[in-house]
């Protein structure tokens with residue numbers, strides 16, 4: 001069994017359409033998908049707001065590298081070009097965790113090292129797995145409580161949008 005948590009983000013073009021494309025690509029293995037959140041950009045702040053979501057997928061046939069390739073295929077399908085680090089993109093798929101796998105290979109860091117600092121990942125993930133623990137870091141709820149209020153306020157549910 002290989003259960004992965006994927007973080008999806010888009011801030012260019014048909015943002016919801018790109019997120020939907022990524023979810024549709026894994027729909028046969030989809031365990032849960034969060035709501036869609038409008039989020040203030042971190043990293044490079046002078047760029048459009050993102051739509052973010054998190055999904056949980058499970059496929060006994062796939063290991064963590066296969067999940068990375070699946071995410072990269074979805075990014076290519078969204079016409080993503082290699083641009084500025086933390087800059088605007090049609091689609092970003094980050095592999096947040098795969099089972100309890102720890103990896104320090106720069107091609108696939110697990111858990112994804114940005115996770116504890118990113119309310120745009122923690123909030124949607126908590127929505128679908130309130131008791132989740134980030135391996136090596138602790139319960140998501142505790143990690144989110146450590147974020148400044150301004151980070152949490154920058155992640156706003158869009159009830160008018162859905163990936164389910």
Ligand SMILES: Nc1ncnc2c1ncn2[C@@H]1O[C@H](COP(=O)(O)OP(=O)(O)OP(=O)(O)O)[C@@H](O)[C@H]1O
Pocket residue numbers: 068084085086087092093094095096105106107108109110111112113114
């Ligand atoms: N857990 C992971 N999920 C996705 N890509 C990863 C992961 N760990 C390492 N990478 C590598 O990161 C590179 C892609 O980085 P990308 O341009 O998406 O970074 P970013 O989204 O700008 O920044 P960040 O990774 O901090 O979110 C790829 O080469 C990929 O192999």
Ligand SMILES: Nc1nc2c(c(=O)[nH]1)N=C(CO)CN2
Pocket residue numbers: 008009010039040041042043044050052085086087092120
């Ligand atoms: N709110 C938010 N900000 C970002 C995001 C993202 O997904 N959401 N992704 C980035 C590139 O990795 C850079 N900044």
